[in-house]
Amino acid sequence: MVRLGHVTAERHLGGTDRSMRIIDAHIHIPREDPPAVGNLVRAAERNGIGTLCFSSLGTWEYEPSLEACIRANGEVKWAMDKFPEKVVGLCYVNPASGEAGLREFERCIVEYGMRGLKLWVARRCTDPSVGPFIEAAIGYGVPVLQHAWLKSTGNLPNESTPQDVAEMALRHPDATIIMAHIGGNWEIGAQAVKACRNVLVDTCGTICDAGMIEYAVKALGAERVIYGSDNCDFAGQVAKVTSAEIPEEAKELILSGNAKRVMGL
Amino acid sequence: MIVDVNAFLGPWPFRGLIYSGIEGLERLMERSGVSHALVSPLESLFFGDNLAANAAILKLAGTRSLIPIAAINPLLPDSTELLGEVADHRAIRGLKLHPGYHGYELGDGSAALAFDFAEERDIPIMIPVRVQDERLHHRSAMVPPTSPKGLAEVARLYRRVKILVCNARSDELTEVLDSGGSWGNLYAVVSWAQMEGFVASAVGKYGPGRLMWGSNMPLQYPEPTLEQIRKADIGAGEKRRILAENAEGIFNIR
Numbered sequence: 001m002v003r004l005g006h007v008t009a010e011r012h013l014g015g016t017d018r019s020m021r022i023i024d025a026h027i028h029i030p031r032e033d034p035p036a037v038g039n040l041v042r043a044a045e046r047n048g049i050g051t052l053c054f055s056s057l058g059t060w061e062y063e064p065s066l067e068a069c070i071r072a073n074g075e076v077k078w079a080m081d082k083f084p085e086k087v088v089g090l091c092y093v094n095p096a097s098g099e100a101g102l103r104e105f106e107r108c109i110v111e112y113g114m115r116g117l118k119l120w121v122a123r124r125c126t127d128p129s130v131g132p133f134i135e136a137a138i139g140y141g142v143p144v145l146q147h148a149w150l151k152s153t154g155n156l157p158n159e160s161t162p163q164d165v166a167e168m169a170l171r172h173p174d175a176t177i178i179m180a181h182i183g184g185n186w187e188i189g190a191q192a193v194k195a196c197r198n199v200l201v202d203t204c205g206t207i208c209d210a211g212m213i214e215y216a217v218k219a220l221g222a223e224r225v226i227y228g229s230d231n232c233d234f235a236g237q238v239a240k241v242t243s244a245e246i247p248e249e250a251k252e253l254i255l256s257g258n259a260k261r262v263m264g265l
Numbered sequence: 266m267i268v269d270v271n272a273f274l275g276p277w278p279f280r281g282l283i284y285s286g287i288e289g290l291e292r293l294m295e296r297s298g299v300s301h302a303l304v305s306p307l308e309s310l311f312f313g314d315n316l317a318a319n320a321a322i323l324k325l326a327g328t329r330s331l332i333p334i335a336a337i338n339p340l341l342p343d344s345t346e347l348l349g350e351v352a353d354h355r356a357i358r359g360l361k362l363h364p365g366y367h368g369y370e371l372g373d374g375s376a377a378l379a380f381d382f383a384e385e386r387d388i389p390i391m392i393p394v395r396v397q398d399e400r401l402h403h404r405s406a407m408v409p410p411t412s413p414k415g416l417a418e419v420a421r422l423y424r425r426v427k428i429l430v431c432n433a434r435s436d437e438l439t440e441v442l443d444s445g446g447s448w449g450n451l452y453a454v455v456s457w458a459q460m461e462g463f464v465a466s467a468v469g470k471y472g473p474g475r476l477m478w479g480s481n482m483p484l485q486y487p488e489p490t491l492e493q494i495r496k497a498d499i500g501a502g503e504k505r506r507i508l509a510e511n512a513e514g515i516f517n518i519r
Contacts, residue, residue: 043461047496151400152407185401187280207398207457208489210482211283232459235496236489243297243488245283 022049022238023259026145026180026202026228029056034075040231041086047234053263054079055090055118055145062156063122066097070104077112088263089114090145094122095129102136109140115263116142116178125160125168134172143176143262145202149184162192169196176262178226181205186212190219197224200258203240204230213244213254222250226258266300268512269487271393271431271456271479274321274331275307279403284483287331294330297487299480300509301330301518303391305361309336310396315347326356332516334391336361339376340369348382358516359389359429363396364415365408371415380423389427389515392416394437395457397484413437417445424448427515431479435460442471452515454479455507456490464497464507473503477511 024044030036037054044052058064058072069092076089091108093101108114117137123129125146137144146168148160155161160168162183169177175198182201183189186209193199201216201224216225229237241254259265276285284293294302305322312318315338325333335351337344337360351357360379362371369375371392383390395410402408413433417440420428427450430441435458445451453471455464456479467476478494480487494507512518 040461043498046498149400152402152404153400206401207459207481208485209280209401210484210486211280214283229461231461233461233463233493235492236459239486239489239492243486 022047022227022255023051023053023263023265024049024229024234025053025178025226025259025263026204026230027052027054028231029054029072029075029079030231031057031060034078037079037082037087041083044086044234047238049234049238050086051088051259051265052086053088053090053116053259055092057092057118057120062158063096064094066094066100066104069093069097069101073104073108073112073114076114080112080114088265090116090118092118092120093133095119095127095133096123098129102132105133105136109142114142115265116145118145120147121156121159124158124164126164127158130168131171134168134175138172138174141264143178145178145180147180148189149181149205150188151184162189165199166192166196169193169199173198176200178202178262180228181230182212182216186215190216194219200224200226200262202226202228203254204228204232204237208236208240213241214246217244217246217250222246222253223258225254226262227255266509266513267298267491268478268509268516268518269294269299269302269480269482270429270477270512270516271391271454272302272304272482273307273396273484274304277307277484278311279397279406282483289483290331293480293482293487297491299487299491301332301512302480302482303332303334303358303512303516305334305336305391307396309338309361310363310366313341315341315343316350319347319350322357323350323354326354332518333357334359334361336363337379338363338367339379340367344378348378351382352386357388358518359383359391361391361393363393364411365395371411372418376419380419380426383426384423387425389429391429391431391454393431393481394433396432396481410437413440413444416441416451420445420448420451424450426450427452429454429477432457432481434458435463438463438467442467442475446471446475451475452477452511455493456481458493462498464493465499468497468499468503468507473499473506474511476507478508
């Protein structure tokens with residue numbers, strides 16, 4: 001039995017036979033220490049997380065070269081090979097890399113068997129260079145994990161806001177988009193994408209304000225909220241969801257059901 | 266027994282809270298198994314009157330599970346008056362400072378009266394580095410975090426005062442303990458440290474006697490940070506120290 005706060009993973013996931021099925025939809029290969037993936041996998045196991053959807057941001061340059069993205073994707077492939085039962089891969093590209101980036105995306109999906117596309121801050125998601133990558137993701141039937149934050153301290157130059165994600169979602173209604181961090185400012189983030197039925201939000205990247213998960217579920221429905229850790233303490237990140245005052249079925253969707261559905265797991 | 270050393274009482278002006286007030290805190294404590302919470306007033310962040318800000322806290326003497334902590338803005342003229350009330354109020358077990366919200370630096374001497382009082386009375390001082398993620402601050406109320414350097418500096422200046430650093434990120438707690446930990450009076454409260462494996466790493470580096478647990482409730486739920494301790498890759502005795510025994514000793518909780 002895996003204890004999760006005042007409740008248990010088993011309880012949330014419907015019984016002993018369904019434990020260890022939490023899916024972490026947003027986690028990165030540790031910067032400058034890819035072999036530390038093993039530590040994360042073991043720590044995840046201790047917390048009832050059975051599957052980790054990894055992307056790598058390489059050296060976390062804001063505008064990585066194609067070569068840097070290829071190296072980063074190679075790190076993910078290494079983790080997929082090392083922990084085939086645990087690790088699902090997401091491809092990382094800089095949309096400014098154009099045709100060559102699209103070929104890298106194709107390689108990651110077809111050759112490496114990755115299950116999604118990760119976009120960070122190289123280009124704002126409303127930039128015209130992003131569109132072909134979203135259309136390619138639609139073609140491959142994989143989701144796009146799009147970073148978004150609305151910071152009162154000021155965003156990075158090409159950092160997308162929740163409003164940008166809403167605009168991208170309207171341009172590409174057939175895409176499945178996971179907006180990271182509920183857009184950072186979770187009230188505005190959830191409101192911004194409320195009308196975009198093709199947008200889910202993930203739960204990571206912030207300290208857990210009381211009521212955050214409840215707010216997202218109320219605004220979007222539990223089927224549009226998805227658990228992720230973003231490399232933060234697994235126990236705390238899972239407890240964000242398990243401590244929320246939402247129905248048990250909603251917790252199951254957030255912790256595993258939604259990721260299974262959108263990642264095709 | 267589980268002791269929460271960083272809880273608040275009062276309203277939050279920037280969003281509605283599901284749980285607030287004494288009843289709300291007690292409900293959160295009950296559902297998460299927390300036996301005692303050291304509570305200070307949220308009003309103190311914004312009020313221009315120390316006594317008014319601490320009015321509810323000063324009435325808490327009879328509450329068994331909620332232990333009052335007075336929050337003081339040392340720049341206000343009624344600071345001495347508040348400290349007089351605290352001196353007469355046996356249930357109050359410590360002081361809390363909010364340098365960012367009150368507009369001073371720890372190293373500039375503004376809070377000297379609070380540190381002198383704590384030293385004389387042998388009560389701890391708690392200092393939340395922040396109360397809310399700076400990136401989420403309302404644009405009309407952008408408040409800088411308290412710097413790790415300032416925390417280390419006051420620990421050096423007031424070596425007989427036990428200083429609890431609350432709501433600091435993992436990297437900030439590490440910096441504080443690396444630079445000021447040798448004075449022996451700095452304690453890291455796990456209430457905002459999100460790095461995977463931080464608790465085990467900090468116990469290994471600084472020992473379990475340097476850590477305590479705090480929830481930042483009712484702005485946050487207790488369970489996420491509580492689970493960080495419960496699930497940490499450390500021994501059961503070390504968890505007991507972090508969750509209760511260290512605080513019991515420092516705050517004389519029975």
